[in-house]
Amino acid sequence: MAAIVEGIGLTKRFGTGDATVVAVDAVDIRIEESELVMLMGDSGCGKTTLISLLGCILTPDDGELRIDGEPIDPVNQDLSVVRHEKIGFVFQLFHLLPYLTALENVMVAMDIARTKTDEAESRATELLTQVGLIDRLHHRPAQLSGGEKQRVSFARALANRPKIIFADEPTANLDSRQSDNLMNLIQELRREYQTTIAIVTHHEGLKENADRVIQMKDGRIVPA
Amino acid sequence: MKTLFLKDMRYRQTRVVLTALSITVLISLILLLGGIMNGMRIQARQYVESTGADIWISAEGSGGAFIGFSMVVEEYMAFLNSARGLTPNSASPLVFAQARPTVRGKSTKAIVVGYKLGQLGGPKQVIAGEGKMFTPSNFEDYRPEDPVPYEVVVDEKMGLEIGEQITLGNEKVKVVGKAESRMFVLDTPLLFMDVRIAQKLLLGNTPHVNMMIAKTDKNEQPGQVSAGLDALETIEARTLKQTLGDIIAYYVDEPMKAVQFLRVMLWLVAGTLIGMITYVTMLEKTQEIGVLKAIGGSNNYVMGLILKQVVLISAVGVILGLILSYVFAAAAPIFVAIHFVESIIVACISFVVCCGSGYLAARKAITVDPMIAFRGEI
Ligand SMILES: Nc1ncnc2c1ncn2[C@@H]1O[C@H](COP(=O)(O)OP(=O)(O)OP(=O)(O)O)[C@@H](O)[C@H]1O
Ligand SMILES: [Mg+2]
Numbered sequence A: 001m002a003a004i005v006e007g008i009g010l011t012k013r014f015g016t017g018d019a020t021v022v023a024v025d026a027v028d029i030r031i032e033e034s035e036l037v038m039l040m041g042d043s044g045c046g047k048t049t050l051i052s053l054l055g056c057i058l059t060p061d062d063g064e065l066r067i068d069g070e071p072i073d074p075v076n077q078d079l080s081v082v083r084h085e086k087i088g089f090v091f092q093l094f095h096l097l098p099y100l101t102a103l104e105n106v107m108v109a110m111d112i113a114r115t116k117t118d119e120a121e122s123r124a125t126e127l128l129t130q131v132g133l134i135d136r137l138h139h140r141p142a143q144l145s146g147g148e149k150q151r152v153s154f155a156r157a158l159a160n161r162p163k164i165i166f167a168d169e170p171t172a173n174l175d176s177r178q179s180d181n182l183m184n185l186i187q188e189l190r191r192e193y194q195t196t197i198a199i200v201t202h203h204e205g206l207k208e209n210a211d212r213v214i215q216m217k218d219g220r221i222v223p224a
Numbered sequence B: 001m002k003t004l005f006l007k008d009m010r011y012r013q014t015r016v017v018l019t020a021l022s023i024t025v026l027i028s029l030i031l032l033l034g035g036i037m038n039g040m041r042i043q044a045r046q047y048v049e050s051t052g053a054d055i056w057i058s059a060e061g062s063g064g065a066f067i068g069f070s071m072v073v074e075e076y077m078a079f080l081n082s083a084r085g086l087t088p089n090s091a092s093p094l095v096f097a098q099a100r101p102t103v104r105g106k107s108t109k110a111i112v113v114g115y116k117l118g119q120l121g122g123p124k125q126v127i128a129g130e131g132k133m134f135t136p137s138n139f140e141d142y143r144p145e146d147p148v149p150y151e152v153v154v155d156e157k158m159g160l161e162i163g164e165q166i167t168l169g170n171e172k173v174k175v176v177g178k179a180e181s182r183m184f185v186l187d188t189p190l191l192f193m194d195v196r197i198a199q200k201l202l203l204g205n206t207p208h209v210n211m212m213i214a215k216t217d218k219n220e221q222p223g224q225v226s227a228g229l230d231a232l233e234t235i236e237a238r239t240l241k242q243t244l245g246d247i248i249a250y251y252v253d254e255p256m257k258a259v260q261f262l263r264v265m266l267w268l269v270a271g272t273l274i275g276m277i278t279y280v281t282m283l284e285k286t287q288e289i290g291v292l293k294a295i296g297g298s299n300n301y302v303m304g305l306i307l308k309q310v311v312l313i314s315a316v317g318v319i320l321g322l323i324l325s326y327v328f329a330a331a332a333p334i335f336v337a338i339h340f341v342e343s344i345i346v347a348c349i350s351f352v353v354c355c356g357s358g359y360l361a362a363r364k365a366i367t368v369d370p371m372i373a374f375r376g377e378i
Helices: A048-053 A081-085 A104-110 A115-132 A146-158 A174-191 A206-208 B004-011 B013-048 B076-081 B195-200 B220-232 B240-253 B259-286 B286-294 B299-331 B340-365
Strands: A003-014 A021-032 A038-040 A062-067 A087-090 A166-168 A196-200 A212-218 A220-222 B054-059 B093-099 B110-115 B149-156 B164-169 B169-181 B190-194 B211-214 B235-239
Touching: A003 A196, A003 B149, A021 A038, A021 A048, A021 A196, A021 A220, A038 A048, A038 A206, A048 A062, A048 A166, A048 A196, A081 A087, A087 A146, A115 A174, A115 B004, A146 A166, A174 A196, A174 B220, A196 B220, A206 B164, B004 B013, B004 B240, B004 B299, B013 B149, B013 B240, B013 B259, B013 B299, B013 B340, B054 B195, B054 B220, B054 B240, B093 B195, B110 B195, B169 B190, B169 B195, B190 B195, B195 B211, B220 B235, B220 B240, B235 B240, B235 B340, B259 B286, B259 B340, B286 B299, B299 B340
Parallel strands: A038 A196, A038 A212, A087 A166, A166 A196, B110 B190, B149 B169
Antiparallel strands: A003 A021, A003 A062, A212 A220, B054 B211, B054 B235, B093 B110, B093 B211, B149 B190, B164 B169
């Protein structure tokens, strides 16, 4: 199988001198097409930093990164293009734009990718229908429950048909019922779109949904 | 989604409206101040130009007619009437003095213009159907006691009725006619009367006038004629052009320097205001900007969203300011003349200033680190 994401010797340090923290320490990682991986580990072990590196939001101090087979050159490449063309993000705190409806929040991602408005609207409607929000299209985030907001986030992450979705603790702000619903939805979406998904989570209970669990400790990947 | 920025603006509509209104008020102030100065310039010119005189003569050392205190002995009239380069017998005596007549029981500002009826210096006739000119005295008949009745022709805009009396000094003067309005700077009305009466009421009945004015011969250069007369040791001579320059500098440009400065300051205020509001708004939106960048929005994309808002708010503010300035000008208690072309230029500059400072604020705002999307509230 082809690797969607491949990192070799990825290293990220924060701070200088005595205060230097090696958040991600020479990590080699490979995520295969259509895989659902869970990234687990203690707080502060570097999970968020790692997916930020893989998602081209942070640039590594060392190491190499390939996405969809293409090497990423953070110096000469506009990473924002890589992010909206190849990657979808779901955040713990949802981060929907408060002044937009659910529909518009999904459309924004496509607006960034310069999709025509009517095309974006029909795709956003389709995605929101799929995540079960057909009757919430014109609700603002403030009018949605946490679980609904996170489903809008997934719809947004899927909007540009990404190669991979990175979700950082998507269930942390949801109760267990909402969290189960979301996992079911993720499975469903994965079957439908064959999207590769990497989820950071603390919930041991979610492990069973994963094809593979990657365990981290002190900035390194350790055997699960 | 071309309307994304509009949705953002609607979400924060109170702030958007207040910002646009602040700009509106500032721009209309800038335009009004300019309009007031224009109005003063127009009023400074209009009487001087209406006299038809080419040469203005005042006392040596007065700095020019209208500028300093000037008393010229009447004897110069004879000399001027035969002076080379001047139209024969065109020389006219002129009293031009600030006065405080009592009008309907109220002390009012006015300027008394005393001239020889039929000569340069004042109207030859009243507005049709608005009374008659004052009774002229015989100027050459030296100082008879109470030569003619005390009569005055007033500016039509003073709102006085024919037959009404005003008090000037200790004397009652009768309004006999109305002249076409030619207010002096800051809406000061002119009171036209016979030069002998003006001398009696304002100059202590001395054989002096404040200035003498004359026409130059058709084929003479006013500049040369004026220079020739100015060479005399007891008088100063100026051309019409010089006089207008003097009067505008003295009555408008110099006293209004502070206002000019204020106008520039107001631009700074408008620019700072929109820069500040854009920046503060963007600080609040740091998270949103971070998220937009995280999900793949380029700096230019985010910049576009912000700038569209800045441009729209600035444009609305400036256009409303332009409109409002005309409304204010019409309602202002003094003469305000807003130049259309000038106001368009001012509006354009203001627009550029507002957009420029909005741009600077936006440039600072888009440096947000997209990692903020993962880190949440800080
Ligand atoms: N901008 C930064 N400056 C300095 N140190 C940082 C910065 N970002 C992260 N770190 C440090 O890097 C380490 C890894 O952080 P990271 O957020 O990746 O951990 P995490 O595994 O996601 O933790 P959690 O489960 O609590 O979210 C931590 O020790 C953190 O303090
Ligand atoms: Mg984390």
